[in-house]
Amino acid sequence: MDIALTILVDGLIYGAWLFLVAIGLTLVFGIMKILNVAHGALYAVGAYAGASLVGGYLFATPPAALQLPLLIVAALGVALLLGPLLEGVLLRLFYGRDEVVILLATFALSLIIEDLIKQVWGVYSYYVSEPYALFGVIEAGPLFYVGYDAFLIVVAALVGLGASAFLRLTRQGKIVVAMIHDSEICRAMGVNVSRAYLWTFTVGVFLAALAGALIAPTLAVTPTMGVNAIILSFAVVVIGGLGSVEGAALGALIVGCTRAATVHLWPEGELFIVYAVMAAVLAVRPRGLFGMPEGRKI
Amino acid sequence: MTLRPSPAPAGRALGLAAAVASAILALLLLAGWAAPSWAIYTATIALAKGLVVLGLVMLLRMGLISFGHGMFYCFGAYVSGLLASGAGLTDALALTLAATLGTAALGLLLGLLLAGYRGVFFAMFNLALSMILYGALLKSVSLGGSDGVSVPAPSYFGLVPPDGMRSLAAYGFVATIACAAGFLLWLVSRSQLGLVLLGVKGNEIRLDYLGISARRLILVAYVLSAALAGMGGSLVAIVSGHVIPEMAYWTTSGEFVFITVLSGPGSISGAFAGAGVFEAVRLATGQYLPNAWQLLLGGFLLLVILFLPDGISSLARRRTGTADASAPPAGRVQGEG
Numbered sequence: 001m002d003i004a005l006t007i008l009v010d011g012l013i014y015g016a017w018l019f020l021v022a023i024g025l026t027l028v029f030g031i032m033k034i035l036n037v038a039h040g041a042l043y044a045v046g047a048y049a050g051a052s053l054v055g056g057y058l059f060a061t062p063p064a065a066l067q068l069p070l071l072i073v074a075a076l077g078v079a080l081l082l083g084p085l086l087e088g089v090l091l092r093l094f095y096g097r098d099e100v101v102i103l104l105a106t107f108a109l110s111l112i113i114e115d116l117i118k119q120v121w122g123v124y125s126y127y128v129s130e131p132y133a134l135f136g137v138i139e140a141g142p143l144f145y146v147g148y149d150a151f152l153i154v155v156a157a158l159v160g161l162g163a164s165a166f167l168r169l170t171r172q173g174k175i176v177v178a179m180i181h182d183s184e185i186c187r188a189m190g191v192n193v194s195r196a197y198l199w200t201f202t203v204g205v206f207l208a209a210l211a212g213a214l215i216a217p218t219l220a221v222t223p224t225m226g227v228n229a230i231i232l233s234f235a236v237v238v239i240g241g242l243g244s245v246e247g248a249a250l251g252a253l254i255v256g257c258t259r260a261a262t263v264h265l266w267p268e269g270e271l272f273i274v275y276a277v278m279a280a281v282l283a284v285r286p287r288g289l290f291g292m293p294e295g296r297k298i
Numbered sequence: 299m300t301l302r303p304s305p306a307p308a309g310r311a312l313g314l315a316a317a318v319a320s321a322i323l324a325l326l327l328l329a330g331w332a333a334p335s336w337a338i339y340t341a342t343i344a345l346a347k348g349l350v351v352l353g354l355v356m357l358l359r360m361g362l363i364s365f366g367h368g369m370f371y372c373f374g375a376y377v378s379g380l381l382a383s384g385a386g387l388t389d390a391l392a393l394t395l396a397a398t399l400g401t402a403a404l405g406l407l408l409g410l411l412l413a414g415y416r417g418v419f420f421a422m423f424n425l426a427l428s429m430i431l432y433g434a435l436l437k438s439v440s441l442g443g444s445d446g447v448s449v450p451a452p453s454y455f456g457l458v459p460p461d462g463m464r465s466l467a468a469y470g471f472v473a474t475i476a477c478a479a480g481f482l483l484w485l486v487s488r489s490q491l492g493l494v495l496l497g498v499k500g501n502e503i504r505l506d507y508l509g510i511s512a513r514r515l516i517l518v519a520y521v522l523s524a525a526l527a528g529m530g531g532s533l534v535a536i537v538s539g540h541v542i543p544e545m546a547y548w549t550t551s552g553e554f555v556f557i558t559v560l561s562g563p564g565s566i567s568g569a570f571a572g573a574g575v576f577e578a579v580r581l582a583t584g585q586y587l588p589n590a591w592q593l594l595l596g597g598f599l600l601l602v603i604l605f606l607p608d609g610i611s612s613l614a615r616r617r618t619g620t621a622d623a624s625a626p627p628a629g630r631v632q633g634e635g
Contacts, residue, residue, distance in 0.1 A: 035418045093604060099417045100363050104559055104603055107552065111596030118589045231429060231548060234422055242418070272433025275426040282423055283411055 006143065007260045013149045015256025016156035017215055022233035022240075022248045023159060024207030030243025031180055031200045033099060034091065037106040039208050040230025041113035042082065046209025047216040047225060048121050049074035055128030055216075067131040071216070075209035083202025091201070092194075110226070117223050126221040148217065155214060156252075159207070163245050176200070180243070235278040241288030250289060315484055322567070323477040330469045342469045342537050344577040345476040347557070348570035349530035352483055353523030354558040355569050360519060361499030362416065363558075365551050366424025367527045369431045372546035374401045374528025375535035376435070379447040382536075390452040390471055394532045401528020402521050409520035413513045428546050435543035446542035449535050468537045475533065479526065480566050486522070487566070495519055527554075556595060560602055562609015572610065 025039045050071045052058050062070055086109065094102045135147025167173040179186045179196060187193045212225075219225070236255050240247025255274050262273040269276075281289065326345075330338055350371050357364055374397040381387045381396055408427060415423055436444050451464065459467035486492045495515060497505045502512045535541045544550065553576070561572030583591040606612055 035422075090600075097607075098361070100361065100421065101603055101607070103363070103418055103421060104555070105600060107555070108596040108599035108603075111552075111592040111599070115590055115593035115596070119593075123589065227549070231425065235426060238419075238422060238426075268437045270433075271436055272430040275429045275433070278426045279423070279430065282415075282419070282426075286414060286419065 003264060007257065007264055009145065010260035011253070011257030012153055014260055015252040016153040018232060018236050018255055019156045019160060019249055019252035020211035020214065021208070021229050022236040022252060023163060023245060024204040025233050026237040026243055026245065026248040027163065027207070028201060028204035029237070031176055032197055034102050034106065036204065037103065037230060038110040038113055039233070040226035041110040042078070042205050042208040043212040043229050044117055044223065044226035045082070045113065046075050046078050046212030047221045048117060048126060049078050049209065050213030050216045051126040051128040051221045054131060055126060057126065061130055064134060067134065071131065071213040072210065075206055075213045078209035079202050079206030083205040084198060087198050087201035114223060114226060123223060128216050128221070130217070132217040152214060160245060160249050232274060235274050238288055239278050239281045241291030244290035247288055247290030316481065319477050319481040323473060326473040327470055330466060330473065335465055338465050338469045340577050340581055341574065342465070342472045343534060344574040345472045345570060346530045346533035346537065347577070348476060348573035349479055349533070350527040350554050351557045351561065351569040351573050352479065352566065353526035354554055355563055356495065356519045356523050358558055358563040359495050359499065360516060362516070363421045363555055364424040365421045365548060365555060366428035367523065367554050368546045368548065368551035369428035370401045370405060370524040370527035371531035371550065372431060372543070373404055374398065374531030375541040375545055376441070376447065377401065377528070378532035378535040379449045379541040382449045383447055388450060388453045390454050390536050393452065393536060394475065394529055397532030398525050398529040402525035405521040405524025409517045412520060413516040425548055425551065428548060428551055432543050432546040435546065444543060446540055449539050449541060451539065452536045472533050472537065476570060479529065480570065483566055491518065556599055559599065560610055562611045564608055565611035568609065568611030
């Protein structure tokens with residue numbers, strides 16, 4: 001019984017991280033039909049920005065109360081700098097082309113950003129471990145959990161609920177939902193679709209950078225962390241159904257728990273179980289658990 | 299409707315293409331004789347990778363991109379490597395044939411599942427499958443884990459080349475296979491099958507009305523591309539003497555996609571030329587700019603998809619204004635080996 005509980009908690013922690021990375025990816029795809037391969041690289045940029053600001057690399061380590069706000073500021077800075085730049089200058093050139101062409105464009109972008117990271121921050125690992133101790137240790141029976149991990153679960157839940165509420169309850173959210181269904185009609189009704197795309201992409205970048213900045217205290221920040229994150233979050237959003245927030249949450253939980261179970265029960269399978277689950281889900285439901293079938297166009 | 303290998307290339311065109319292929323082979327072999335040994339090794343690897351690209355070019359003609367063909371490349375390499383190191387089979391041709399057939403079988407199995415997918419889903423499903431192979435190989439102790447498997451030196455039709463000749467022999471072998479495969483692919487491109495492939499990208503529903511199953515076409519092309527990737531992987535295994543799980547990692551697949559998009563769907567020799575340029579540039583940047591290699595790749599890729607959607611090989615075509623106006627421009631098939 002203990003092992004089941006451990007798996008569940010580990011899965012929840014891992015799933016929270018996955019969800020934080022994946023939600024930006026799925027939102028951008030859902031709204032703009034762009035599968036942003038560079039999402040992982042942006043996540044890495046967020047982690048580096050957070051580490052530089054809080055880890056004592058740029059200036060002395062800030063006091064405890066300022067550490068979390070500064071991590072968020074770092075993510076915000078990355079988003080406001082890179083979001084408008086990438087969408088407004090670059091991606092805009094590819095609108096109207098095949099989905100696959102845009103996939104290639106963002107693939108190119110991820111290669112570029114990954115090398116720029118190496119140019120700016122070098123190839124060595126960065127550490128920003130101070131915030132990890134902010135919430136102390138939680139004792140759960142015989143087991144100990146780091147408070148920061150619980151904090152990440154709370155953040156993931158808040159971000160998910162926030163996105164869901166925004167899309168359902170606010171005027172802007174409803175416009176976005178309308179855009180998902182038919183951007184041309186929206187334009188005809190007077191919605192400024194290009195501005196909405198700019199905002200959507202910037203929010204996507206912010207979510208990627210936020211995930212990176214918040215996860216940075218729990219691991220070593222390296223140039224390759226983006227690659228690992230992007231393929232896992234692909235699996236998550238594809239399992240849930242590309243473009244669906246609820247799907248990403250469910251996908252993150254499924255992947256998180258499956259991986260935790262595999263780590264505990266069958267360690268050899270750890271590296272590929274996620275993709276095996278993804279392949280199994282896709283084989284049964286080609287568009288993911290929450291995915292909508294697409295009509296054929298003549 | 300059954301697809302026949304017609305309109306058959308007229309006998310003269312066929313002969314001409316065969317002559318071109320042989321001429322290219324002769325040139326390659328001559329160049330190999332004169333080139334320094336590091337260039338021979340790079341060229342051998344490039345020709346082998348060109349085979350993988352050739353398969354992806356077939357898929358690209360249908361508008362499909364696979365971010366997971368490293369899987370077949372790796373699978374072919376491991377089939378070859380394990381047969382050589384485990385079963386003691388060292389004949390290069392036998393190894394390559396076994397790997398090609400084995401990979402084709404894997405391609406058929408996965409193709410049945412994948413033929414229903416298009417666009418982003420096709421690309422990413424392939425990626426997931428390749429990562430399964432990567433993870434499994436990395437953790438399998440009996441297959442060498444992350445160290446991979448080392449492959450003993452090959453023999454060619456019972457002959458073992460002396461030490462100084464080994465890389466030249468490998469080069470000659472790979473060049474011959476690459477030219478033969480290029481010629482065969484040229485035949486396929488000219489066949490009815492090769493021509494209707496273009497229709498999958500153009501308009502699937504019209505294909506349906508013609509009585510042609512897009513699904514089956516995709517399956518055929520997928521198996522073909524898998525076999526070519528396996529062949530390329532097997533050749534790399536034989537030439538480099540080592541196989542590692544990273545061959546299935548998604549960055550390897552990304553490289554193949556990169557070369558494919560760069561060389562474009564139009565030309566067969568372009569696939570090999572693209573692979574050659576890629577390996578050469580990699581060699582140069584690895585030497586001088588180790589941390590700007592991906593930056594260069596990414597920038598170049600952006601420029602190509604922005605300004606040359608049909609790849610670099612479309613430049614040559616634009617300049618010479620090749621005839622054959624009846625073929626659709628996106629997938630115009632060139633008469634070359």
